Amino acid sequence: MTIRDTLVNKTILVTGGAGFIGSHLVDRLIKEGAAHVVVIDNLFVGSEDNLVEALATGKATLYRDDAELSTSLEYIFAKHAIDVVFNCATKALNYSFLNPANAFATNVKVALNLLELQRRGLFKSLCHFSTSEVYGSAVYEPMDELHPRNPTTTYAAGKAAADMAVESYVRMFDLDAFIVRPFNNYGPRQNHKGMLAGVIPITAARLLTGGTPELHGEGTQSRDFIYVHDTVDAVVKLYDLMPAGDSVNISTDNQVTVSELLSKICQGLGYDGEVLRKPGRKADVLCHIASNQKVNSMIEYTLTPFEQGLSETLAWYKANIKVPA
Numbered sequence: 001m002t003i004r005d006t007l008v009n010k011t012i013l014v015t016g017g018a019g020f021i022g023s024h025l026v027d028r029l030i031k032e033g034a035a036h037v038v039v040i041d042n043l044f045v046g047s048e049d050n051l052v053e054a055l056a057t058g059k060a061t062l063y064r065d066d067a068e069l070s071t072s073l074e075y076i077f078a079k080h081a082i083d084v085v086f087n088c089a090t091k092a093l094n095y096s097f098l099n100p101a102n103a104f105a106t107n108v109k110v111a112l113n114l115l116e117l118q119r120r121g122l123f124k125s126l127c128h129f130s131t132s133e134v135y136g137s138a139v140y141e142p143m144d145e146l147h148p149r150n151p152t153t154t155y156a157a158g159k160a161a162a163d164m165a166v167e168s169y170v171r172m173f174d175l176d177a178f179i180v181r182p183f184n185n186y187g188p189r190q191n192h193k194g195m196l197a198g199v200i201p202i203t204a205a206r207l208l209t210g211g212t213p214e215l216h217g218e219g220t221q222s223r224d225f226i227y228v229h230d231t232v233d234a235v236v237k238l239y240d241l242m243p244a245g246d247s248v249n250i251s252t253d254n255q256v257t258v259s260e261l262l263s264k265i266c267q268g269l270g271y272d273g274e275v276l277r278k279p280g281r282k283a284d285v286l287c288h289i290a291s292n293q294k295v296n297s298m299i300e301y302t303l304t305p306f307e308q309g310l311s312e313t314l315a316w317y318k319a320n321i322k323v324p325a
């Protein structure tokens with residue numbers, strides 16, 4: 001049963017929409033028939049390059065601004081009659097090792113700013129992006145939506161606090177807001193620069209620029225890697241169906257250890273040299289075996305085989321990372 005009105009002809013705000021998942025979501029919303037997609041992104045990690053196609057349609061507008069500041073959101077809401085918000089803004093998990101307080105604060109402040117605007121009736125529906133990181137290391141597996149939230153980083157603590165803010169605003173003020181909780185995404189456009197980059201892009205970038213791949217710890221830590229297009233597809237389908245206040249995992253049934261992953265990337269990019277061993281990272285979650293039973297029961301859920309997604313992703317990095325002369 002459909003709960004919400006269609007996304008067709010709606011004016012939609014995507015916070016963090018110049019980032020990895022957000023920019024793919026923007027492209028998809030335009031394809032779905034949104035009247036206009038407004039993006040607020042401070043380009044902390046995101047890039048205007050990710051929105052080239054969306055901006056070329058004339059149906060997207062990018063504001064380079066900070067969603068942590070309520071005044072920045074307010075002037076956007078004064079200019080556009082926003083119907084729906086997808087909240088993707090965040091500062092990468094790795095940033096919490098550099099600036100733990102701000103990594104926490106970004107996640108909380110952006111969510112609170114949006115919830116306050118929604119409480120004042122400035123838009124109707126909110127889809128908030130949580131993360132599997134809120135669960136911490138598994139207490140039981142597979143981790144379903146009832147798994148205790150036991151964040152091990154301030155990034156995840158901020159995301160868990162934001163989730164609770166969404167849930168409590170729904171209970172207190174009957175807002176139409178729900179939570180999607182992706183596991184580890186990979187795919188084209190994921191940031192590959194600097195120490196904020198995740199393992200797939202950073203390894204691809206190292207290999208493509210003549211560097212040496214690095215393995216942190218034993219490499220036995222495992223992750224559930226989902227292709228970004230599958231996440232976006234699930235989010236758009238779930239939008240019709242998710243009850244307010246509810247949350248849902250978006251994951252595969254597939255576990256890949258970091259050492260297996262490194263070998264696949266090396267193989268994919270034709271590298272058979274050495275791998276540098278580095279100490280494990282404190283507070284690194286050991287495994288994330290997810291349950292995707294709920295999402296599977298709600299939508300027609302299609303998942304790209306990991307080998308195919310990884311090969312498309314590596315092809316994108318090959319085409320987009322400049323190899324030094």
Ligand SMILES: NC(=O)c1ccc[n+]([C@@H]2O[C@H](COP(=O)([O-])OP(=O)(O)OC[C@H]3O[C@@H](n4cnc5c(N)ncnc54)[C@H](O)[C@@H]3O)[C@@H](O)[C@H]2O)c1
Pocket residue numbers: 015016017018019020021022040041042043044045046047065066067068087088089090091092106110129130131132159181182183184185186190191
């Ligand atoms: N990528 C993953 O594997 C993954 C997994 C689980 C959950 N998520 C969640 O999905 C959402 C999108 O993640 P992503 O991977 O696309 O991350 P990303 O870093 O690529 O995108 C986040 C965007 O938010 C922007 N941003 C940061 N602070 C901002 C601020 N104060 N105001 C406006 N914009 C700001 C960044 O510049 C960036 O473009 C996040 O909520 C994240 O927690 C991602």
